Amino acid sequence: xxxxxxTVDQTTPIATQSLIATTHVVLQEPDTPPEQRRSTxxxxxxxxxxxxxxxVAALSMTVLLFTTILPFDAPLGFVVVTFALFVxxxxxxxxxxxxxxxxxxxVAAVVIHSLAFLMLLALVFVIAYAFVRGAQAMRxxxxxxxxxxxxxxxxxxxxxxxxxxxxxxxIMIAIALVxxxxxxxxxxxxxxxIPGRFSRFVRTIVEAMTxxxxxxAGLFIYATxxxxxxxxxxxxxxxxxxxVMMLPIIIRSADVVLRLxxxxxxxxxxxxxxxxxRTVWHVTLPTARSGLATAVILGTARGIGETSPIxxxxxxxxxxxxxxxxxxxxxxxxxxxxxxxxxxxxxVLRAFATAGVLMVLVLILFVAARIIGGRAPGNLSxxxxxxxxxxxxxxxxxxxxxxxxxxxxxxAIPSS
Amino acid sequence: xxxxxxxxxxxxVQDVPRKVTEKVGASDRFFRGIARGSGITVLAIMSFVxxxxxxxxxxxxxxxxxxxxxxxxxxxxxxxxxxxAIIVGTVLIALVAIVIAIPLATAVALYISEYAPRQLxxxxxxxxxxxxxxxxxxxxxxxxxxxxxxxxxxxxxIATYFGWIPFLSVEGADPTDPLSPPTVYTSSSxxxxxxxxxxxxxxxxxxxxxxxxxxxxxxxxxxYALGATRWGMIRxxxxxxxxxGMIGGSMLGLGxxxxxxxxxxxxxxxxxxxxxxxxxxxxxxxSSLIALRYGASSNFAISALFAAGLAxxxxxxxxxxxxxxxxxxxxxxxxxxx
Numbered sequence: 171x172x173x174x175x176x177t178v179d180q181t182t183p184i185a186t187q188s189l190i191a192t193t194h195v196v197l198q199e200p201d202t203p204p205e206q207r208r209s210t211x212x213x214x215x216x217x218x219x220x221x222x223x224x225x226v227a228a229l230s231m232t233v234l235l236f237t238t239i240l241p242f243d244a245p246l247g248f249v250v251v252t253f254a255l256f257v258x259x260x261x262x263x264x265x266x267x268x269x270x271x272x273x274x275x276x277v278a279a280v281v282i283h284s285l286a287f288l289m290l291l292a293l294v295f296v297i298a299y300a301f302v303r304g305a306q307a308m309r310x311x312x313x314x315x316x317x318x319x320x321x322x323x324x325x326x327x328x329x330x331x332x333x334x335x336x337x338x339x340x341i342m343i344a345i346a347l348v349x350x351x352x353x354x355x356x357x358x359x360x361x362x363x364i365p366g367r368f369s370r371f372v373r374t375i376v377e378a379m380t381x382x383x384x385x386x387a388g389l390f391i392y393a394t395x396x397x398x399x400x401x402x403x404x405x406x407x408x409x410x411x412x413x414v415m416m417l418p419i420i421i422r423s424a425d426v427v428l429r430l431x432x433x434x435x436x437x438x439x440x441x442x443x444x445x446x447x448r449t450v451w452h453v454t455l456p457t458a459r460s461g462l463a464t465a466v467i468l469g470t471a472r473g474i475g476e477t478s479p480i481x482x483x484x485x486x487x488x489x490x491x492x493x494x495x496x497x498x499x500x501x502x503x504x505x506x507x508x509x510x511x512x513x514x515x516x517x518v519l520r521a522f523a524t525a526g527v528l529m530v531l532v533l534i535l536f537v538a539a540r541i542i543g544g545r546a547p548g549n550l551s552x553x554x555x556x557x558x559x560x561x562x563x564x565x566x567x568x569x570x571x572x573x574x575x576x577x578x579x580x581x582a583i584p585s586s
Numbered sequence: 587x588x589x590x591x592x593x594x595x596x597x598x599v600q601d602v603p604r605k606v607t608e609k610v611g612a613s614d615r616f617f618r619g620i621a622r623g624s625g626i627t628v629l630a631i632m633s634f635v636x637x638x639x640x641x642x643x644x645x646x647x648x649x650x651x652x653x654x655x656x657x658x659x660x661x662x663x664x665x666x667x668x669x670x671a672i673i674v675g676t677v678l679i680a681l682v683a684i685v686i687a688i689p690l691a692t693a694v695a696l697y698i699s700e701y702a703p704r705q706l707x708x709x710x711x712x713x714x715x716x717x718x719x720x721x722x723x724x725x726x727x728x729x730x731x732x733x734x735x736x737x738x739x740x741x742x743x744i745a746t747y748f749g750w751i752p753f754l755s756v757e758g759a760d761p762t763d764p765l766s767p768p769t770v771y772t773s774s775s776x777x778x779x780x781x782x783x784x785x786x787x788x789x790x791x792x793x794x795x796x797x798x799x800x801x802x803x804x805x806x807x808x809x810y811a812l813g814a815t816r817w818g819m820i821r822x823x824x825x826x827x828x829x830x831g832m833i834g835g836s837m838l839g840l841g842x843x844x845x846x847x848x849x850x851x852x853x854x855x856x857x858x859x860x861x862x863x864x865x866x867x868x869x870x871x872x873s874s875l876i877a878l879r880y881g882a883s884s885n886f887a888i889s890a891l892f893a894a895g896l897a898x899x900x901x902x903x904x905x906x907x908x909x910x911x912x913x914x915x916x917x918x919x920x921x922x923x924x
């Protein structure tokens with residue numbers, strides 16, 4: 171095919187080039203068909219045919235195997251055999267018009283898609299199962315307004331509830347947060363602001379502690395707070411155990427968020443003459459605020475769902491106890507555990523319902539985290555941006571009134 | 587052309603480096619003190635965990651000595667106790683969990699980072715993160731009330747056809763008798779392992795996805811430019827790049843699996859002999875032992891429990907340290923030139 175592009179003599183000096191440059195326009199020869207645009211779509215109809223065909227073939231073969239040829243009958247076996255035959259048939263079909271690497275690519279895609287689908291399905295199923303089994307008991311309003319003190323295992327679902335566990339959970343997590351937020355955020359700031367050998371060491375220890383088995387946290391508080399210091403088992407002890415568990419989780423994710431604060435922002439603050447503390451308080455922390463909130467909320471979601479530390483450090487009770495200093499206090503997961511241990515069908519239904527309440531609580535926290543923390547540091551929502559503009563206007567007005575009061579001569583600062 | 591004007595050097599004063607002093611104000615000094623104090627506090631809390639466990643455990647460890655690691659019974663008041671059986675049970679459950687969780691987690695992580703439609707990516711990421719925050723008791727309930735009843739068929743099938751592999755055999759079951767009770771297959775390490783696998787898979791998955799999505803775009807496009815298929819690109823760019831993250835994430839999952847208490851406690855029926863047959867009912871784990879016996883009356887029995895807890899603590903610490911070292915050393919997270 172003849173050259174149809176603009177040809178430019180490369181050796182010609184630029185000044186004269188425009189004069190000599192010639193354009194060869196190739197006229198379409200009359201008998202060639204018009205050029206077809208090549209399809210760049212990643213999906214072809216033949217791919218779909220291969221997939222559907224392989225699936226139908228595999229299903230038919232499996233039905234044949236299970237009904238007439240082999241003595242199999244398990245539904246799980248049916249699915250597994252169908253899948254194996256499907257992958258084989260699909261590979262065979264694709265290999266008829268594609269090369270080896272393309273066949274491997276298709277097979278890998280099919281396997282990855284199916285495994286991913288399997289796991290997501292299993293996880294959704296686990297959660298849906300608790301809600302479905304618990305729906306019957308969750309419908310009764312008394313589940314949320316009564317405690318269990320007057321309810322025996324044989325009482326109907328219209329009596330008794332888990333209000334004491336809801337109150338207990340909220341009290342414990344509130345105490346744990348009062349401990350964890352200041353200590354955790356300060357420690358994360360320390361890791362970022364004062365680098366050195368010591369903070370590296372602290373970071374390593376914290377990272378290793380994020381996977382601390384929760385029962386060890388409970389055992390630790392049991393050893394110190396209850397056995398050594400002689401306090402009774404109480405909601406406070408449970409909250410302390412929760413904090414020991416949540417602290418490393420919060421520090422670690424807060425550390426990651428603080429590291430994302432752009433260094434230029436800090437340097438700008440230093441350049442304006444503010445010290446380290448002012449920079450942290452007015453620049454670093456506000457910039458990372460949404461990420462820090464997410465870190466705290468995710469730590470809370472982890473802490474709220476733990477059973478074993480509370481089992482060890484607080485006791486089990488069926489009545490409302492709003493005093494964290496004295497007497498046993500029960501939390502939602504622990505109440506689920508107590509229900510599940512009894513084999514009475516009414517209590518089992520309540521176990522699922524309580525698990526449902528717990529998951530709704532975790533879901534609310536999680537959605538809150540997404541809404542607050544969906545943004546990167548410095549990326550403000552409309553409302554935050556408005557507030558910040560108003561703040562800086564106020565600052566400007568204050569500075570101007572200050573300067574005009576002290577020395578009227580210099581008040582003519584350009585206002586933009 | 588710009589000209590640089592160089593002043594004649596003759597009448598110039600000699601340049602002296604300006605003296606730089608760092609003056610730290612009172613508020614900054616106070617802030618640094620507080621920050622350092624919080625670091626020390628956290629460090630102290632974390633080391634107290636180990637110290638107090640060890641202190642409480644010494645009484646039991648002193649009396650049992652080395653036999654603590656080799657004895658297969660748990661009768662602390664009779665002086666006959668050790669963690670050989672419990673540790674084996676813990677490790678077996680965790681291994682079953684990890685073997686099931688790793689392929690699933692890898693597939694989901696690859697799906698989300700490489701295959702999922704762009705509009706759905708954020709949804710899947712949130713979904714997996716949410717799954718990682720689901721309380722373990724929910725998984726335990728599912729395992730006990732649903733899985734236990736439905737998985738015995740699979741367990742029986744494996745035991746019948748693969749029983750010649752030692753750890754897959756089941757004692758006391760007759761595969762030729764269709765009426766033999768399925769209870770011999772319940773409460774096993776296998777079932778506990780499946781439940782823990784579903785619990786740790788989202789955690790492993792979210793670490794792996796993070797690492798996979800950091801695989802440098804330049805190298806990905808380079809692979810495509812050389813004619814690689816998508817799987818070829820994944821195999822030669824994404825997986826080698828994410829190897830450290832995969833190993834580290836799996837080990838963090840292993841740490842979680844080792845320490846899982848309640849889901850395991852609900853499912854297993856505790857035995858105190860080394861029971862390597864994972865399909866057969868009866869196994870034990872350190873954390874469920876603690877949850878089972880923490881109400882023990884005598885001080886010595888409590889001390890023995892602390893010794894078991896110490897063993898679990900050391901085990902998870904080693905696994906976690908190894909995991910974070912591997913993640914830190916790997917190329918994952920490193921910037922690429924392209």
